[in-house]
Amino acid sequence: GENVEQHPSTLSVQEGDSAVIKCTYSDSASNYFPWYKQELGKRPQLIIDIRSNVGEKKDQRIAVTLNKTAKHFSLHITETQPEDSAVYFCAASISDNAGNMLTFGGGTRLMVKP
């Protein structure tokens, strides 16, 4: 099955700096890569996603890049703010005859210091 590795596990940045979180996946059949933000005690919230026919996607301060050849994708947050502090999960979706499923990375705890 699919395996998703996520790095780093913790990331501390100063407010205003950029943050980058990287994920690698194992199965070349994966074609959908969402990123979720989870604040303490809250639900995971979809913040951005990318499909395998696109190399980059941007939404205001958040961008995601995908390298299908290398099987890795990254989340970039620019001009970080204290409210960006949360745990971020990447995921990859693989299709098979039984249906599709998301495999999550281990998570990155981002701390933005004011």
Place this chain on the structure above:
Amino acid sequence: DTEVTQTPKHLVMGMTNKKSLKCEQHMGHRAMYWYKQKAKKPPELMFVYSYEKLSINESVPSRFSPECPNSSLLNLHLHALQPEDSALYLCASSLDSPSYEQYFGPGTRLTVT
């Protein structure tokens, strides 16, 4: 309505109890999911319902029994749980499959005593 709702928010149950978790969405989504999340870990998929039929069961013990009465509702029936089953149980839904955006409910914090 653009939300997935879950009840109850918190549940404490003994190992001999029978309880149910409920999930509801009115976004017209045809795929619904149960995940289990332990502290500081990612969500782990338990079950997937697609068009009200169970399509994926990730080798979950039979003490967890899912049910999808209709396209808007998803239940998880719990019986004879163990303390290690204590976790946050998250429901999610997507238009058709995980290759569409998947939206999570707020979860039920379950404690098994």
